[in-house]
Amino acid sequence: MPPYKEGRERMKRKHSVWMMILVALMAVSLIGCGTTQSNLENKDTAKPAGKITIGFSVSTLNNPFFVTLKDGADKAAKAAGADLVVVDAGDNTAKQISDIEDLIQKKVSVLLINPTDSAAVVSAVESANKANIPVITVDRASNGGKVVSHIASDNVKGGSMAADYILKTLGDKGNIVELQGIAGTSAARDRGQGFHNVVDGKAGVKVVASQPADFDRAKGLKVMENILQGNKNIQAVFAHNDEMALGALSAIQAAGKNNILVVGFDATDDAVKAVKDGKMAATVAQKPDLIGKTALETALKVAKGEKVAASIPVELQLITK
Template identity: 45%
Template structure:
């Protein structure tokens, strides 16, 4: 992992521009985000803008508002702008296949960001190590519970690789703790309001839960609101993302911990990888970015 990180750092430090790129009225890169109604993706946007500016590139960043059809339209817009490469953060890993196809037919290389594409076409996928993060979340929650208890699991948006991989890691991690039982699990679509509603419904049938794993900070914050004073005290809550709101909740004790991604770094790397793809370089199929556990002991280090 360290060797790969070193390569990534070298790429990010480079100031190479797109070879042969004619920017006369055109856009160099396109970035199709699934939604901007989430602090994590705002962080990705910021990182991409910083890296593009540093390289003197024009980038068009769009918001699909969680509509996969919009991403098809956005890819068509990118190709009409003669972009040299495109980055897609899929709304849905299956539904992203036609959107990627639009770019590929126009011979535009595509980088998949944060979530994979369930089909051919993407030159490379850059994402956090979600499976490892899910295992880390399971271990953290189990240790906070002393190895015993009943747990509720708020899953992410169905159809996304991030939700699937975090769930896989969490399930694998929980196998090491036979004294803990997952008594309820349900998607809440990575959304805070839905997280609150799902948690409230779970509590109707399982008032004796002692732990919660939410596959992102937004759902965890919603769950914490439904739990009230129990959040972080009699009910341990572990989240995933490391957004400013999530980290603030860890510092306040509402969340026990969050597995932090690095959204700005992901955005910067997406631009760097897109530049390499545009230059015709052969890229690794998968690039996994490490995650970091944020607890009350180290949360201050993550303040911005």
């Protein structure tokens, strides 16, 4: 082979060798970079070992009772080192169902649900059942689906306590107004049932009006104003919650009828103050912070595979001056 051709061949072989070395180095570099990125992604997205995440769908945080209930659950979660994801339905059934679906997608360990509507929430409970996520209802029950446990006060007993107090104060006679909660909620149904178990058929006692005000203070005010216009002879009001009771109280004060007894339910701070000031006659204390705490602690037991009672009652207390 001529010398110049031999030299050209040596150059080609050297060039090929260097190209092979360069390609090998690049491959090693890419593999290293890919491994590092994967490790970083895993580090960022991985949950701490043994961390329990509880999802909590609350009917509304525009009500002091449910704010206190949520706070009770939050404190218990922090004490136990668990994550609590709270979503606010804003008293909107469709939003609550959507919120619960989101919590299911997040694969929470257990779902706590405080329904806006006991019937409408059934489909969301069933969705959680299909995803094998345990469901615990709080304060208000679900009309269907599989629920591991229900944490609430005995609302029937609370309604009866309110009625007994009213009748005792009035001497078993008088005209009473009932302000109902949101139709379809177990709380409204049970409190109303307890109230009527005592007053219905009682000689000398008449429920002259029984209307919904949706657990809302402004609606309680408006509904009571309308009732007062058509009924001049009223001795007492039983409201299914304190927000409606306080609304009714404002209407009563504006009408100058300060001799009407007002009894609420929940023992919120505003209501307890009104009782102490002699403006409201009484309120049934449901202890929302204890309900929230009990619900969270029960959820942790369920997440750990422990058995819990199907119904866990939280004690009630009548608050009077």
